[in-house]
Each structure stands twice: as structure tokens, then as C-alpha cells.
Amino acid sequence: MHDIAEQLQAWHASGRSFAVATVVGVSGSAPRDPGAALAVDAAGEAIGSVSGGCVEGAVYELCREAIADGQPVLERFGYSDEDAFAVGLTCGGVLDVFVQPITPGADPALDAGITYIASGTPVALARVIEGPAGLLGATVAVTADSHHGSLSPSPAAAAHPSPATAPPTTRFARPLPSLERAAVAEARAMLDAGRTGRLVLGADGRPCDEGQQGTVTFFVESYVPAPRMLVFGAIDFAAAVVRIGKFLGYHVTVCDARPVFATARRFPDADQVVVDWPHRYLDSQLDRIDGRTVLCVLTHDAKFDIPLLERALRLPVGFVGAMGSRRTHRDRNTRLREVGLTEAEIGRLRSPIGLDLGARTPEETAVSVAAEIVAYRRGGSCLPLSAGEGPIHHDLARPAEQPSRSHAA
Structure with a gap:
């Protein structure tokens, strides 16, 4: 999102609604790193990129849908030999993309985060990309000495659960102070190290492994000055x-x-x-x-x-x-x-x-x-590269986590 922060700030300042699609997981020869983003405003203008062209059209449509229905969504784009003409990555990698609609003034964390990013102030955005109904898309913006936003479940989001939400038995209907404190602390540590990546916590804030029941997965994006x-x-x-x-x-x-x-x-x-x-x-x-x-x-x-x-x-x-x-x-x-x-x-x-x-x-x-x-x-x-058979991207060795829905190509 950093590369398109100036335009996002302009949209935000004008009161224009938009949706941001962010790469939150990659594996194999995926073309962009986690944090790469494409944004679409209510008028259909697009900025940024998540794949260098492979799946831009499909992600663009997801952004338009998110603006229309107000619902965030997690998508997977991969490769399939069965249908070479479907939407996906011709390079054979796997790309997880989280699409989030943004309305200026509706979310204190996103409002603060966009302002911080545009001004060059170091900030980490911790967004829920998988978890219980009502928490999907919940965000906290964390700086070195403060944070904005809350992880209290949203009644509106709970009333319109997305395919990514957990079963009803794991939905949270009350504020989660332990989870919020842990998310803020972990995001601040990642900001200090300049790291961007996934964070999985239990409802009580304990670190958990991927795939455990009743967990919340955050994507933490650290925005720091250029190295x-x-x-x-x-x-x-x-x-x-x-x-x-x-x-x-x-x-x-x-x-x-x-x-x-x-x-x-x-x-x-x-x-x-x-x-x-x-x-x-x-x-x-x-x-x-x-x-x-x-x-x-x-x-x-x-x-x-x-x-x-x-x-x-x-x-x-x-x-x-x-x-x-x-x-x-x-x-x-x-x-x-x-x-x-x-x-x-x-x-x-x-x-x-x-x-x-x-x-x-x-x-x-x-x-x-x-x-x-x-x-x-x-x-x-x-x-x-012609001398080897291994992965091209050495620092992307971990497989991408399972998202809610998938596209294959």
C-alpha cells in the first residue's frame, strides 16, 4: 500500500470510497511480495498492482464488489493444468489477496493509518483477514507509542458473515481486550523490525499455529522509512x-x-x-x-x-x-x-x-x-537461474495459508 499511499490519501481526503486489494500470502513464483496493493475507487479508477498483470482484472472486479456490498473478502489465485484459460498465475505460483472496502471516516484505524503512511510516519496496520464473524477486516493502526482502532466485533459485519468467517460456535459477540492488547504488542514489535507478515492469535491473545480452531489471523503491514x-x-x-x-x-x-x-x-x-x-x-x-x-x-x-x-x-x-x-x-x-x-x-x-x-x-x-x-x-x-531447478524466490519458501475461496488457472 505504501507505493499508492499518496493517491489513497487524496481519495480519502476527498471523502471518496474505495477498496484496497492487498497481497497477504505468496508461494512459489508469485510475482509480487506481501504488501503489494491495488486500489479501486467508487468511480472505477484503479491504481497499483498485485500481480503485474496476471490477475489484475479479477482483483479489480473483487474491489468493485467490495465497494458495492461493503464486505471484505480473502481470495486465492493459483495455477491449474486442468483449465489454462481460467483466471490465475501463469508463473505457477499462488497468491492470496485480501480485499477491503474503505469509507473515509468510518474506521478510526484505517483513517489514522492512511494519514500516517502518507506523511511518512512509521506505522503498522494489523488487519483481521481470517477469523470469527464480525472481526473480518477489523483493524488497529499501531505507532511506536500509540494505537488507533478497536477489535470489538462489528454488529453490521456479524449480520452479513463472509465465507471466510469461522463456524458460529467460534464467533465472538463481545469486545476482546486480550486479543487487542496482544495484536497491538505484536504489531509494534513487527514495526520496530520493519517486518510485514501474518500473525495468528487465539481469542485470549496467545500465539497460535496456523489452522488451529478458534484463532484469528492478522496481516500486519509495517510502513517504515526507506532503508x-x-x-x-x-x-x-x-x-x-x-x-x-x-x-x-x-x-x-x-x-x-x-x-x-x-x-x-x-x-x-x-x-x-x-x-x-x-x-x-x-x-x-x-x-x-x-x-x-x-x-x-x-x-x-x-x-x-x-x-x-x-x-x-x-x-x-x-x-x-x-x-x-x-x-x-x-x-x-x-x-x-x-x-x-x-x-x-x-x-x-x-x-x-x-x-x-x-x-x-x-x-x-x-x-x-x-x-x-x-x-x-x-x-x-x-x-x-538456468543452472538450477529450485525456487526462484528464496525468501518465500513457506507455503501460503489456506484462504476462504480460490481461483485456479
Whole structure:
């Protein structure tokens, strides 16, 4: 939903009703990650995407239906050899999509969530996608120090149960404070980690396994600022790394102690250009880096690299890579041992940075660096896809949960 937040905010501010279809589960070679969204307003305008084209038409119609009847629904789109012309994914994956109608002013949690997302304020939306009658679509919006909305069953929704609701014996007819407290706490923890995914709780708030009777399944979407890429060394290769970092969705900062090189004119694509010693700048950023942060050390100059890497390799960042020849790499490791780093800490350093693509130019080198960052983050083998038979998407190994209804193709 993050990619379409600006348009959703505009619809919301104008009082226009709309429906949002969100990918809440994937398996196999599904084209989009959980959290991808398509929205349709009351006039039929569509924005966003859930599949890159495979099932957009069917999801569009589900959104129109949700606007008309006011009922959320969970759908599964998959592949079937029996009917190659039915709606589904030609790639052979499975996609679970939750469609929720939204009327501005009707739900405090969704109202607050859309506002937070549009403003860039970190927020997690926890929405019930499977569970008892009356709770489907119930939402809480959670920030670091507050939350909006309630998980009290909706009488209107209970009067119009959807196919996804549980049997009558498991329907809840009263507020669920324990469930709400647990959902808020778990969503806040996921927000802190920048995670998006499913959460299954019992009525008393206890974590449960998928498929247990009487449980409530939430889809928690964490909206946090873009991950950071810190590029140290204002060299010609850095400009290409900045461009590809922006392409990958990072907030990119270039830092160099030499003011003649570290200029906005030389790095127009960077979000920020800083003139400072690299290690000193990193020390000033400790409250703004996390497990998604990427550090690219391109100076290959010991007086800059060693103080910087001594700190960086002890921080809980996602990736630390350093440019240089193999001789530079060996010398750098020796110096890092001399300043007290352990072998485990030194082992976190990706050096020489980048995959072996035979790169020569700055642009080719940037592709090499970006490829290693993606592979390291996603668990890729770095082998050609044609060389293997396993799953293409390494970080989507868990099978998608069973939703209420299904489409096959």
C-alpha cells in the first residue's frame, strides 16, 4: 500500500470510497511480495498492482464488489493444468489477496493509518483477514507509542458473515481486550523490525499455529522509512552505485571527508551528500540505522576505511561491503585484526564488494554491487537461474495459508 499511499490519501481526503486489494500470502513464483496493493475507487479508477498483470482484472472486479456490498473478502489465485484459460498465475505460483472496502471516516484505524503512511510516519496496520464473524477486516493502526482502532466485533459485519468467517460456535459477540492488547504488542514489535507478515492469535491473545480452531489471523503491514544506503567515498564509481541504490528503493547518502569531491553537483541522485570523516559520520547516525541498512565502502584508503569498518562491523546493519583489490582486502583484514576485531566480525565484511560479473565500467560495477546486496538480503545463490531447478524466490519458501475461496488457472 505504501507505493499508492499518496493517491489513497487524496481519495480519502476527498471523502471518496474505495477498496484496497492487498497481497497477504505468496508461494512459489508469485510475482509480487506481501504488501503489494491495488486500489479501486467508487468511480472505477484503479491504481497499483498485485500481480503485474496476471490477475489484475479479477482483483479489480473483487474491489468493485467490495465497494458495492461493503464486505471484505480473502481470495486465492493459483495455477491449474486442468483449465489454462481460467483466471490465475501463469508463473505457477499462488497468491492470496485480501480485499477491503474503505469509507473515509468510518474506521478510526484505517483513517489514522492512511494519514500516517502518507506523511511518512512509521506505522503498522494489523488487519483481521481470517477469523470469527464480525472481526473480518477489523483493524488497529499501531505507532511506536500509540494505537488507533478497536477489535470489538462489528454488529453490521456479524449480520452479513463472509465465507471466510469461522463456524458460529467460534464467533465472538463481545469486545476482546486480550486479543487487542496482544495484536497491538505484536504489531509494534513487527514495526520496530520493519517486518510485514501474518500473525495468528487465539481469542485470549496467545500465539497460535496456523489452522488451529478458534484463532484469528492478522496481516500486519509495517510502513517504515526507506532503508538507508550509506556510500563512503566520493569517487566516480560511487555515482553509479548511488543511481542503482535509488533504483532499488534506498535512501542514499554519500559521505567523504574531502569537500572538493563530496558535492551535490557530482552526485545529483543522492538524497544527501555529507562532508565528514566516514567514521565520525557513522557515529552520528547510530539512531537512524537498522538491520536493513547497507554500507558501501568505496574509498579503499586505510586511513578512511579502518576506523569506519572497525565500527561498522560491530553494528547490526544488513550489509557491509568494501571495494579494493585482493591485495587491499588482505591488508585491510590484517589491519582490522590489529585494531581488535574478531574473525567473526571480519567475516561479515563483503570484500572485494560485488559479484564476479567481469565488470569494468562504473555502471557495470554498480550492477555487480547491487546484485550482491540483493542476493545477500534475499538468500540468493548467485548462480544463473538456468543452472538450477529450485525456487526462484528464496525468501518465500513457506507455503501460503489456506484462504476462504480460490481461483485456479
